[in-house]
Amino acid sequence: MARKKIGKQTVKLQQPPSIVSTASTVGPKEGKGPLSHYFDIILTDDLYGENSWELAESKMLRETIRAAIQRADKNIVDIEYLLSGDLLNQLMAASFAARDLDIPFFGLYGACSTMSESLSLGAMLIDGGYANHVAAATSSHFSSAERQFRFPLELGNQRPLTAQWTVTGAGAAILAARGDGPYISHVTTGKVIDLGIKDANNMGAAMAPAAANTMVAHFEDTGFMPEDYDLIATGDLGAIGKEIAEEIVFDKGYNISKVFNDCGLLIFDNRVQDTHAGGSGCGCSASVFCGYIYKEMMEGRLNKVLLISTGALLSSTSALQGQSIPCIAHAVTITNILKH
Template sequence: MPGKKRGKQTVVFHNPPVITSSASIVGPDEGKGPFGSYFDQVLPDYMFGEKTWEKAESKMLREAVKLAINKANLKEDDIEVILAGDLLNQTISANYAARDLSLPLLGLYGACSTMAESLLLGAMLVDGGFFSKVVAATSSHHHTAERQFRFPTEQGVQPTVTTQWTATAAGAVVLQSEGSGPRITAATVGKVVDMGQKDMSNMGSAMAPAAVDTIKAHLDDLKRSPDYYDLILTGDLGKIGKAIAEELFVVKGIVPKPFYNDCGVLLYDENQDVNAGGSGCGCAACMLCGPLLKKMQEGSLKKLLLVATGALMSPTSMFQGESIPCVAHAVAVEMN
């Protein structure tokens, strides 16, 4: 049997893992967007019955995992490992969610690329025969991210036009070696790309080059044209990053339009006050686990390339004047 690696950065799966279920929980603003009816649960407020936003985020992640497991007709003890992460220091949302579930955890940090990273690694574990039932999940919360990376929202600091709105959302999928549903057929591990951008309020422009680099690597490694996919979807570049990516596509000689869009653009309505669009781990996670997988089940979407993007800085690196290194991972999801 030929090896699974293709080109420099891509792997194909001989026994493509099946996404047997998914679940999504979103905050009030995300529920008001154009895909509000596709999410499993829309929270009435940001606290989710907890005393802090951080506890609310962990609860969102935990409940999304539980719901995905239940929808797969499994018990929590059936899950062999959770691959999860979030934006907070030491990935505390995932850590405490896994503690409450009493399940093995592989904690991940890829910033906003974490959903694709968890899917990529989970698919490798299942395809390799190491596990047969895995959960991939992630979350973000607007107020927890603002408090950690920018300014506490209570201060009322005015955002710039380039600032993106961190999504309050969690998504989880169950990956199994057998079953029916969309399959993860290939994945591309992204390289860290740093163009020297230092503005934390303009994340889309920082991440766009990494997204385009990974998309080009994926297409080159698999010798595919962009129109192989019904949709190529980046994670959270927002309006500004999406426009930059479209310019870079031309420079790189790939023109995926009209097959290209961005979760940060799609998640919110144009009339919502989210500045340059959505971001955060939960942005790509809820779009995948809500509307995208449902559209695949309905048959209106058959081949999807999800390219979640992440800015790998921290408050410490920003205080030290460092630039923003970024990464993007790509996961191909296909219906038979």
């Protein structure tokens, strides 16, 4: 009997795990954005001393996980599972990082939804009694993602105004069976939504329906209303996707305008930094959550947050074959105050 299941897509955790530490790393461009003082490590070199962008991303992820473990006052041997993913073929960044960490590893691919996916599954592992300490982590890198999904950097292609800038960043969170919060209390798992958009340079519009679908499902399953949250943060819809998602949710009877923002809009100053529609990538919601949102919750300026990381499940193969873009969004409720 699924006694923890509520509604169609949500589980209410009986023993909500605590997020006992986080760490965040970003690249030079992200370090010049409005959230710069929230990030733990700001790289001065996108290559991070490595010979390729891909190896730089893996190193960034690995060192961010290590920093989160150290901040939790734990050792690597204390972490029972690592749940992590990225955008690269066969999860190269996460797999190569896991190779050096010697932690039992679940590789996850949810595209840019992977941070919420890893938090969701990590929380379920702990609440289910399968672990006491779990690491949830995600990364992306502008240069590695560009040449896998779009064009070689050397071409210098002009991007349309609907395009977003893949965040060079990583975030890691340590979840524990015991702790003083913030806690993950609810998990709403998304469905794959595809409304036929094929333009890989308009990811916000492609992902917005999935974000809205998960958000509405969360409200219907839990009975929560937008005003119950201090912040509802999507992962990387950018300016265009945020507007679309807000309209869809409003048409379903929920006004989220007062508490709704997007990590892709928070991490960059679009006008000054020329990021067009905003930020994107696995590292977008990962670094913004593990940097900005978590620290604001620790200070009590935010007490209840709905994090909805959003992902476009296209590949370089599907794009070349002219396929549309399937999308997904996963949501976690993170709260400082548990009501029994």
